Amino acid sequence: MTKQERMKIPRQEMPLQDTLIRRGNFEEVSLGLPEDAAVKEAERCLQCKKPKCVEGCPVGVLIPQFIKALREGDINEAVRVMKIKNNLPAVCGRVCPQENQCEGNCILGKTGEPLAIGRLERYIGDYELSRRTCPMVKPHDTGKKVAVVGSGPAGIACAVDLGREGHKVTIFESLHSAGGVLIYGIPEFRLPKPVVHSEIDYAVQCLGIEIKTDHIIGRTVTLDELLGEYDAVFIGTGAGLPNFMKIPGINYSGVMSANEFLTRINLMKAYRFPEYDTPVRIGGRVAVIGAGNVAMDSARCAVRLQKSMGMESGEVHVIYRRSRDEVPARLEEFHHAEEEGIIFDFLTSPVEIFGDINGNVTGIKCIRMKLGDADASGRKKPVPLANSEFTIDVDTVIMALGTSPNPVVFTNNGNLRRTNEGTVVADNETGRTSRERLWAGGDVVTGSATVISAMGAGKRAAADIHRFLMEGM
Numbered sequence: 001m002t003k004q005e006r007m008k009i010p011r012q013e014m015p016l017q018d019t020l021i022r023r024g025n026f027e028e029v030s031l032g033l034p035e036d037a038a039v040k041e042a043e044r045c046l047q048c049k050k051p052k053c054v055e056g057c058p059v060g061v062l063i064p065q066f067i068k069a070l071r072e073g074d075i076n077e078a079v080r081v082m083k084i085k086n087n088l089p090a091v092c093g094r095v096c097p098q099e100n101q102c103e104g105n106c107i108l109g110k111t112g113e114p115l116a117i118g119r120l121e122r123y124i125g126d127y128e129l130s131r132r133t134c135p136m137v138k139p140h141d142t143g144k145k146v147a148v149v150g151s152g153p154a155g156i157a158c159a160v161d162l163g164r165e166g167h168k169v170t171i172f173e174s175l176h177s178a179g180g181v182l183i184y185g186i187p188e189f190r191l192p193k194p195v196v197h198s199e200i201d202y203a204v205q206c207l208g209i210e211i212k213t214d215h216i217i218g219r220t221v222t223l224d225e226l227l228g229e230y231d232a233v234f235i236g237t238g239a240g241l242p243n244f245m246k247i248p249g250i251n252y253s254g255v256m257s258a259n260e261f262l263t264r265i266n267l268m269k270a271y272r273f274p275e276y277d278t279p280v281r282i283g284g285r286v287a288v289i290g291a292g293n294v295a296m297d298s299a300r301c302a303v304r305l306q307k308s309m310g311m312e313s314g315e316v317h318v319i320y321r322r323s324r325d326e327v328p329a330r331l332e333e334f335h336h337a338e339e340e341g342i343i344f345d346f347l348t349s350p351v352e353i354f355g356d357i358n359g360n361v362t363g364i365k366c367i368r369m370k371l372g373d374a375d376a377s378g379r380k381k382p383v384p385l386a387n388s389e390f391t392i393d394v395d396t397v398i399m400a401l402g403t404s405p406n407p408v409v410f411t412n413n414g415n416l417r418r419t420n421e422g423t424v425v426a427d428n429e430t431g432r433t434s435r436e437r438l439w440a441g442g443d444v445v446t447g448s449a450t451v452i453s454a455m456g457a458g459k460r461a462a463a464d465i466h467r468f469l470m471e472g473m
Helices: 003-007 035-042 063-071 075-085 089-095 117-131 153-164 193-207 223-229 258-266 293-308 331-339 451-471
Strands: 145-149 168-172 210-212 232-235 255-257 285-289 315-319 343-345 348-355 361-374 380-384 390-393 396-399 438-440
Touching (some): 035 063, 035 117, 089 193, 089 451, 145 223, 153 168, 193 210, 223 232, 232 451, 255 258, 258 396, 285 293, 293 315, 293 331, 293 396, 361 396, 438 451
Parallel strands (some): 145 168, 145 232, 168 210, 232 438, 255 396, 285 396
């Protein structure tokens, strides 16, 4: 097939669950490409000599090679090539912001639609999950012990790479289930729990990795104690401390963080109401503050909870101080939220929350905004418009304004350098911190970022830990 013929093949669309039906359930929205569509999409790849897509991937997946194997019908080889760099392809294929990473660099995107790399990654990941054609093999034991704090994407990536080198790895997880933000933060309709559990359980069984749940570092055991028992320690605890606006009424009942809201739904299985009668307060009129992926997840969960509790006339607002052009959420998730009836209030910022005599939320006072000059982030700064205040009647307010690292982890560790925002200071390439034998990576270093970025940090740290353990460097 010539280059021109490949460029004429249309991008293969992902089958989706019907919009009206999916508003009433937590089942996965995107259904995955069938085999014929996956192979057809793979035919679009131009096999560039200098593939920009690889440069855009934080873990450097060998994209042209796995796609070439796929379109030649050798899916087992495609899986093998994929797993050289990516331990969690079924996860990354579902939640990575491909449009800003691999697909954002695809040469096809300059004149048309970029290659659907994420959809192909998911296809390969799902194939491996269902058939297990690429077993992980634990090599000879090196006699070295490593503690990994946190079982989210950074911790899992680090643990698996160290396990593959023959080190004895123990993961410490504060919650009762492993997976970190992949389990408690991302809803079932975007990332089904069995996908995460299957990826983690398989790695644990193959490589002999031990997971200790219900262990809060800083309480159950300290970092100092871990450093006394293990040859190296990696911190991948993410950023689990939610940010709140400092406005009047923030303490009314009915105001909560997206972190709490999503944890109750995901980890405590409120998405399976009434089978699991997890207490989640959700009203018929909900306001979500913020417009990132967590805000989209919160709003879409709120719609589904309203439906499951019989609130057919419920409404959910997303309040965002900038315009729709600046929405930080993935474009796909934003579109899905619009399709599901979420109401977006752009150029709007809350200034006060109202409540009744019993302390329950009754409304939120907002002010209109306009965009001014660019701020330090390069985005146009929102500026309040005088005398433009108005009120929206709501009974639930969910704050989705970002998170910071939980300080409990750092109890009695004064020598560990941290920023004013609470993140750990660590070398970007190696993950080394100011303390000897202590590495860190992922959101606990960068603040809230992406799953694949956290995995990349975990893998870079694992490579440096291995070098340190074997060469003393």
